[in-house]
Amino acid sequence: MNAGGTLLEVSDLTVTAAVMDRSLTLLHGVSLTVAPGEVVGLVGESGSGKTTLARSVLGLLESNITIAGGSISLRGEEIVSPAADRTVSIRGKHAGMVFQDASRSLNPLFTVRSQLAEVLRRHVPGIGKDQIAARSAQVLERMRIADTGRVLDSYPHQLSGGLRQRVAIGLAVVTEPALVVADECTTALDVTTQAEVVVLLRSLAADLGVGLLFVTHDLMLASDLCDRIAVMYQGEIVELGAVDTVLLHPEVDYTKRLLAAVPQWNGATSPHA
């Protein structure tokens, strides 16, 4: 699966936030790589810095948050460092992002068709109307949406949650970026729909060679989807390795506790029964 080379390289990234005259360190020297076609899971509890790390990659941090040290490179080109932020040039074109709640990540006033067209027009110079229509339909088909015509002409509120999330993923990958960052993108979905989305993301990595950084707090989901897992705790990556290694033989206490906290269903003694 790992085709050699590195797609995304985060090295020694330190991120601080200015809160009420104080400086708060959100990430302490975090290092991580994603190879083409690889799915890397970023797990941890709320406030562990997963989302901060994910957003730094695309330069989507709030204005009070600064990169204090380290760097992020995409295909060997430095895009984030304390001195410069070149993420604007990669956003949407080389890297896409999928957010937690698709019902809020699409503009309610525009149809799916016009939102896809907007992204395509921005990133594919000289694209014609026919090509836009063809690629829009094609990306939705890849998202395993059957009646693409209806979905394209729908407004976001006319679609179900699962469809909406698949449209949101479609928006992120319609320009065929090398990297997709998914920030808790299955959290708002029910379990069956989650599984569908996971299969879809998996196929993006396997078929298109997209590198995927998958942020989640759901360990079991991460184990389904990811090749490697990075466990984050208080702004640091405390454990990083292949899924089986991390989940079956965790080295760090925190990972063990995280695993112990996963609700288990072992026949008669379900806690929710």
Added chain:
Amino acid sequence: MTEAIAALDEVTPRRIRTKRARTSVFWLSLPLLAIAATVVILPLTGLLPDPNAQDLDNTLAPPVWLAGGTWEHPLGTGKLGQDILSQMVAGGRLTLFIGVVGALVAIGPGTLIGVVAGYYRGWVDIVISRLIDAQLALPFILIALAIIANRGNSLPVLFLVLALTGWAPCARVTRSVAMEVRERQFVMGLRAAGASEPRIVFRHIIPNLIGTVVALGSLQVGTAILVESALSFLGMGVLPPDVSWGAMLSAGQDVLTNAWWVALFPGIAITSVVLLVNLLGDALLTHNDPRKRKR
């Protein structure tokens, strides 16, 4: 049978909602459109005398239903024998024009300034917010009198006064709505997709504010009409031979005891139009409430 009930469940709530939403907005716009149509079309028929034509043998004639009234002047005449009905129509045209244009000159810049402050935040927001505070702290009538005393009264000056005094409340409201919209996830989604900041503002934020802006605009129409009336009442509004409802009101004040009709009809007209416009604004605000729209 069961299917029929299921089908009813599907359809009924939707139908009720659109119907209710339409009724208030629709029924409030109807009389306003009727008034606008009347004041525009009636003079074209040639049935009305010139609003400024003087009939000195027939000054302060009462309306037709009072003793001494004639069909020649159905709503009576003014101090110089001008036909009140003609003046109502001509004045209505100017008053509505002032209302609409006066609202646009305040809402346009106000919205833009508010969106810039609410979207970009930071020092831009601080500067604009202080300006809004400063503007709101100045008594309106003082600004109006100062400008008009300096520049004389004409329509452009009136619109300048309306723009200067109207942008601030509008900017304050759109600023807070823009602050809410910019925090919605789709804005970050657009940024992640590489959309430029001006594009996000003009193509995505502002359309999400349209409901609020339309409602603000309709309220501002009422304000503009009242401002013009107040200024005309103070003798600083519309000058003859132009006539507006406010100017008619002002002309009628010193004959109020013996010829009430000179002031009453424009007074009723101002009150009802402003009331209708304000109710329409309220209805539009509810109609476009984002929480309703999301459903």
